[in-house]
Amino acid sequence: MAPALPPIKTNWTIAYGKVWALAQGALEDLLQEESANQVPRPQKDQVLIFQTLATFYVKYVQILRSLEVAYDQIVHPQKRRVIRQVLDGVMGRVLELKNEMVELEFSEFHYYDDVLQDLKLTPEDIEIPVPKYFVSEKIKVLKEREKILAKILTQNGPRTPETKITMTKIMSLEEAIRVIQVSERARQGRLRAKFMKEIRQEEEKERKANVRWESSLDRDEAATRIQKVWLGYSQRKKTKKERLDEFLFLGMVPPAHHQEVSVTILHAQEIEKARSVVQEEHEAQYQQAVVSIKDTIREVEGPDIKESLQEQIRQWFIECRNATGKFPDYPDEDDGGSAVIFAEKTPEQVSDTQVTPFHATFCLFSLSEVWHVRDESANFIQRFDAELVKEEKRREVEEEIRVQVDELMRQELKNLKLAVDRDKGKKKKKKKGKKGKKGGKKKKKEKDLTADRTIESLFEELIREGLLVRPPAVRLSDFIGEFSYLGTTLRQADVEPMPSLSDVRQLMALHGVLPLGSQAVHEKAPLLKTLLLTGPSGVGKKMLVHALCTETGANLFNLSPANISGKYPGKSGLQMMLHMVFKVARQLQPSVVWIGETEKTFYKKVPKAEKEMEPKRLKKDLPKIVKSLKAEDRVLIVGTTRRPFDADLKPFCKVYKKIILVPRPDYSSRLVLWRHIILRHGGLITDLLDLSSVSKVSDGYTQTHILQAVQAVLTERRIQLLGRKPLSAIEFIGPLARQDPIFKEEEEAFKGAKLRLRERRRKKDC
Numbered sequence: 001m002a003p004a005l006p007p008i009k010t011n012w013t014i015a016y017g018k019v020w021a022l023a024q025g026a027l028e029d030l031l032q033e034e035s036a037n038q039v040p041r042p043q044k045d046q047v048l049i050f051q052t053l054a055t056f057y058v059k060y061v062q063i064l065r066s067l068e069v070a071y072d073q074i075v076h077p078q079k080r081r082v083i084r085q086v087l088d089g090v091m092g093r094v095l096e097l098k099n100e101m102v103e104l105e106f107s108e109f110h111y112y113d114d115v116l117q118d119l120k121l122t123p124e125d126i127e128i129p130v131p132k133y134f135v136s137e138k139i140k141v142l143k144e145r146e147k148i149l150a151k152i153l154t155q156n157g158p159r160t161p162e163t164k165i166t167m168t169k170i171m172s173l174e175e176a177i178r179v180i181q182v183s184e185r186a187r188q189g190r191l192r193a194k195f196m197k198e199i200r201q202e203e204e205k206e207r208k209a210n211v212r213w214e215s216s217l218d219r220d221e222a223a224t225r226i227q228k229v230w231l232g233y234s235q236r237k238k239t240k241k242e243r244l245d246e247f248l249f250l251g252m253v254p255p256a257h258h259q260e261v262s263v264t265i266l267h268a269q270e271i272e273k274a275r276s277v278v279q280e281e282h283e284a285q286y287q288q289a290v291v292s293i294k295d296t297i298r299e300v301e302g303p304d305i306k307e308s309l310q311e312q313i314r315q316w317f318i319e320c321r322n323a324t325g326k327f328p329d330y331p332d333e334d335d336g337g338s339a340v341i342f343a344e345k346t347p348e349q350v351s352d353t354q355v356t357p358f359h360a361t362f363c364l365f366s367l368s369e370v371w372h373v374r375d376e377s378a379n380f381i382q383r384f385d386a387e388l389v390k391e392e393k394r395r396e397v398e399e400e401i402r403v404q405v406d407e408l409m410r411q412e413l414k415n416l417k418l419a420v421d422r423d424k425g426k427k428k429k430k431k432k433g434k435k436g437k438k439g440g441k442k443k444k445k446e447k448d449l450t451a452d453r454t455i456e457s458l459f460e461e462l463i464r465e466g467l468l469v470r471p472p473a474v475r476l477s478d479f480i481g482e483f484s485y486l487g488t489t490l491r492q493a494d495v496e497p498m499p500s501l502s503d504v505r506q507l508m509a510l511h512g513v514l515p516l517g518s519q520a521v522h523e524k525a526p527l528l529k530t531l532l533l534t535g536p537s538g539v540g541k542k543m544l545v546h547a548l549c550t551e552t553g554a555n556l557f558n559l560s561p562a563n564i565s566g567k568y569p570g571k572s573g574l575q576m577m578l579h580m581v582f583k584v585a586r587q588l589q590p591s592v593v594w595i596g597e598t599e600k601t602f603y604k605k606v607p608k609a610e611k612e613m614e615p616k617r618l619k620k621d622l623p624k625i626v627k628s629l630k631a632e633d634r635v636l637i638v639g640t641t642r643r644p645f646d647a648d649l650k651p652f653c654k655v656y657k658k659i660i661l662v663p664r665p666d667y668s669s670r671l672v673l674w675r676h677i678i679l680r681h682g683g684l685i686t687d688l689l690d691l692s693s694v695s696k697v698s699d700g701y702t703q704t705h706i707l708q709a710v711q712a713v714l715t716e717r718r719i720q721l722l723g724r725k726p727l728s729a730i731e732f733i734g735p736l737a738r739q740d741p742i743f744k745e746e747e748e749a750f751k752g753a754k755l756r757l758r759e760r761r762r763k764k765d766c
């Protein structure tokens with residue numbers, strides 16, 4: 001029984017249908033607009049081309065957002081299948097457009113602030129959504145894997161290089177006594193200091209009390225003083241309140257309850273959850289119906305279909321004989337058998353099926369239209385439509401029966417030829433198979449080094465070796481960062497803007513999450529096998545890798561030089577390790593293969609201190625592995641580096657074609673980061689905390705610095721005191737000042753590296 005949904009459900013069913021219909025309508029308009037724009041594109045005006053592409057991009061992202069919501073919430077199983085195809089198509093198109101912009105501008109970062117202004121949109125409207133189905137549709141598999149991981153990790157833990165290093169330090173007796181003495185003296189000292197402080201406070205209190213009693217003011221003067229203080233205090237309070245009321249009225253400050261989650265939102269979330277349960281139930285009913293309807297058609301209509309097919313084919317034999325004087329040759333099974341006889345496809349129709357994703361989206365309109373013109377008033381609960389299932393299954397049953405009929409009719413034709421034409425049926429020369437032609441060139445298939453092992457045992461071994469790790473659960477939306485509102489303005493003034501953290505988040509969603517999450521997008525959109533995240537220490541590169549895994553349910557393999565050091569030694573060991581990692585990564589896709597400090601793999605000269613670690617172990621094999629990854633393998637190699645300039649640029653760029661610079665946060669990002677991190681650590685933000693000033697003085701500091709400063713201030717004790725003593729900006733300055741910011745030289749080095757890369761790309765060097 002489906003759980004009863006709250007009454008609001010009925011409106012929502014209609015609402016999501018409308019969301020879908022509107023998105024579909026917008027998509028149709030957009031495709032028409034695009035095809036009109038395709039031919040007379042002004043080739044020379046680069047700015048205009050970019051504007052057109054950016055406008056299309058923004059509009060497609062809006063459609064993508066609507067379709068994602070519709071797919072997530074609509075409960076009708078067949079409608080969801082149609083939306084899913086359009087959704088994947090639109091994701092592919094968004095990626096294509098992004099790629100076109102990259103090729104046009106030789107830069108990964110693009111700024112749409114002016115387009116947003118023209119279209120009257122906010123930055124949130126173009127935030128790339130992460131479809132929930134990426135994880136929700138394989139939640140069972142993920143839980144199963146999580147169980148195995150947890151079991152192995154609790155049993156013996158992964159073998160990490162650190163475990164070799166962190167040995168218990170053995171102390172001599174004298175040393176141990178000294179440590180204990182030092183700690184004990186420190187404890188006694190602290191205790192004594194505390195007593196002394198209390199005594200001094202007590203003395204101070206007494207002194208003040210004595211002074212008070214010694215006062216020789218007369219009553220009137222004392223009353224005036226009290227009134228003065230009280231009136232001042234009450235007026236200040238009144239003025240403050242009036243000021244706040246005015247600000248509230250003008251909408252300049254949020255109302256007091258604005259941080260509380262509204263009841264309506266909570267209600268909506270409950271409904272969303274309930275809908276996913278209904279979704280599952282309708283899906284199960286649909287799956288059952290598909291099987292039973294097919295069986296029924298086969299049983300009831302099968303004999304009739306068989307007879308009519310045989311009749312049609314016999315008729316064809318006779319017509320051919322009448323026209324040519326002899327019986328025809330029966331079409332080969334490889335060519336489609338008797339289906340070829342009745343196919344009415346023109347050559348144009350055949351070529352129509354080989355179109356780009358953009359056109360593939362177009363073809364799906366017919367499917368969507370089926371639903372938009374259908375009268376669904378009787379289908380209040382949104383269960384599957386049996387008539388459509390029947391149509392589909394009838395076609396499938398026909399195909400199956402056609403294969404059997406072909407066998408029979410081939411025999412019948414042979415007999416006919418023998419009886420009527422006395423044709424003994426000379427053996428036809430077999431067409432030289434395609435395989436034969438290519439046979440010479442075909443490469444040797446890669447040898448499976450672990451053919452005798454199950455994928456589960458490889459999975460477990462990799463966990464034990466610490467090569468397959470459990471990423472912390474972070475969402476991409478946890479990567480805080482503000483939109484850059486001045487990108488276009490700066491570019492117009494010929495200043496290359498520093499990308500904002502929100503741009504980085506978008507790029508990660510586009511190039512990482514969407515293709516990894518959807519097989520269709522991975523196969524259709526421009527193929528990306530490797531991705532490099534570069535930026536100063538502590539800007540969230542690892543966090544982005546973890547978010548990528550969380551959002552797509554991908555496995556995380558750690559091939560960082562420090563992690564593989566000493567594991568699977570020797571050349572054959574390395575071969576085996578890579579074979580295992582990529583075999584498991586492919587079979588249990590999607591997977592992310594992370595190489596931290598990846599510049600070390602491409603060192604020009606290995607520093608002496610790191611020689612033992614053999615950082616360049618992967619250098620030779622990495623390009624080969626990248627080459628071997630195909631469109632159907634949802635595996636992404638992600639490298640992170642804080643010192644890209646230490647690498648030999650040429651081989652480095654050959655492996656990493658897509659490079660994303662993760663910058664330190666700008667003022668607006670710092671503002672939201674401070675707010676977010678303080679709240680997350682149990683702090684309270686009041687008027688007394690001037691976040692704007694803290695953000696201003698923390699210029700040059702990274703997310704990690706901010707995080708550490710907040711952690712240093714917001715101790716348990718400080719959190720308890722918040723009610724009496726609100727946080728102030730000055731408290732954060734000390735912990736911040738104790739850390740080193742990113743120095744200008746380092747930032748310049750990143751900018752320089754970025755420009756050099758851009759230049760190489762322009763020259764198509766890498």
Ligand SMILES: Nc1ncnc2c1ncn2[C@@H]1O[C@H](COP(=O)(O)OP(=O)(O)OP(=O)(O)O)[C@@H](O)[C@H]1O
Pocket residue numbers: 478479480481501536537538539540541542543544640641642673703704707
């Ligand atoms: N945009 C962000 N929003 C919220 N937290 C962030 C953000 N960026 C980084 N952090 C936090 O900062 C800390 C450091 O991030 P992380 O370890 O991913 O940095 P990194 O660039 O990989 O550093 P390194 O290069 O030193 O290895 C993490 O705790 C992460 O959660």
